[in-house]
Amino acid sequence: MKNHTSFKIGGPADIMVFPQDLQDLANLLHIADEEKVSLFILGKGSNILVKDGGVRGIVVNLQRFDKIMIESEDENGEAVIFAEAGVNLSRLLNFTASHGLTGLEFTAGIPGSVGGAVFMNAGSFDGEIKDVLKQVRMMDLKGNVIEIDREDIKFSYRTAKLPKGIILGGSFALHKNNSKKIKDKITTLTGRRKEKQPIGVPSAGSVFKNPAAGFAGALIESAGLKGYRIGDAEVSEKHANFIVNKGRAIAKDVISLINLIKEKVKKEKGVALKLEIKIIGRD
Numbered sequence: 001m002k003n004h005t006s007f008k009i010g011g012p013a014d015i016m017v018f019p020q021d022l023q024d025l026a027n028l029l030h031i032a033d034e035e036k037v038s039l040f041i042l043g044k045g046s047n048i049l050v051k052d053g054g055v056r057g058i059v060v061n062l063q064r065f066d067k068i069m070i071e072s073e074d075e076n077g078e079a080v081i082f083a084e085a086g087v088n089l090s091r092l093l094n095f096t097a098s099h100g101l102t103g104l105e106f107t108a109g110i111p112g113s114v115g116g117a118v119f120m121n122a123g124s125f126d127g128e129i130k131d132v133l134k135q136v137r138m139m140d141l142k143g144n145v146i147e148i149d150r151e152d153i154k155f156s157y158r159t160a161k162l163p164k165g166i167i168l169g170g171s172f173a174l175h176k177n178n179s180k181k182i183k184d185k186i187t188t189l190t191g192r193r194k195e196k197q198p199i200g201v202p203s204a205g206s207v208f209k210n211p212a213a214g215f216a217g218a219l220i221e222s223a224g225l226k227g228y229r230i231g232d233a234e235v236s237e238k239h240a241n242f243i244v245n246k247g248r249a250i251a252k253d254v255i256s257l258i259n260l261i262k263e264k265v266k267k268e269k270g271v272a273l274k275l276e277i278k279i280i281g282r283d
């Protein structure tokens, strides 16, 4: 799994499948149900830590669900774009920006897929998926394709309450703006990210959610943990809410570091940090 995660960490999966279409997915759900095998749905692996023993059961890789379509466009400049779950957010943003459509700029630099972004209600200071999402297309566990309107989904900070199943894609309500303005905004946001975050070094982004008051990174930094290292897992010198893999970090190192951060921040700052990343698999 380390080849399928941005952390570059994780033992093997028993099986990874790359379904091509809805029929493949429905068959897969049927087989998994009959054989009582568990499924894990993988996006770009940019928000997960896979344990060193790997993942039992089937990992479903949706990279072949990669189409982007313009669903509608009207004379008032309102447009709806549908993107399949496996589409990279960066590709979607390139597409919308080059069509002069604004709304998704806040995703600049988020290295996830459409499916992962909807599941996580991904966002930055400038917006969240819930602000632009119009509808989610999913396959339920019986293999039926269902559409869920945004109004029927309860979103909160980095979560979306969805029925059990596989996100197939999402449609996004965007509107026309000047292409140059959109591209300039993307450049500014990407530049800001490069300044503040350890881009280019393996990580899974922010490890902890920001607590109700303040920032997780600031709390970790003021607990004196910037640069603290266990094995090859290090609290980033650039942004204390990132744990970076300095070479050969294993999940055990990262989890020890996570526990140490939680304990120290609780003891010194009185704040119980909650994980944003998802830890999956077995030791």
Ligand SMILES: Cc1cc2nc3c(=O)[nH]c(=O)nc-3n(C[C@H](O)[C@H](O)[C@H](O)COP(=O)(O)OP(=O)(O)OC[C@H]3O[C@@H](n4cnc5c(N)ncnc54)[C@H](O)[C@@H]3O)c2cc1C
Residues within 6 Å of the ligand: 006, 040, 041, 042, 043, 044, 045, 046, 047, 048, 062, 085, 109, 110, 111, 112, 113, 114, 115, 116, 117, 118, 119, 120, 121, 122, 123, 124, 165, 166, 167, 168, 197, 199, 203, 204, 205, 206, 278
């Ligand atoms: C350098 C860096 C910067 C980041 N910056 C941000 C940021 O600014 N804001 C932010 O919100 N996040 C950020 N992230 C985290 C991450 O990129 C986002 O959470 C992203 O939306 C995860 O998408 P993914 O495709 O990688 O999902 P994965 O990590 O593959 O999966 C995450 C979860 O979503 C589920 N999932 C994925 N696809 C589907 C699907 N099709 N159907 C059902 N469930 C699915 C998985 O099962 C898993 O539980 C950052 C990560 C990195 C490495």
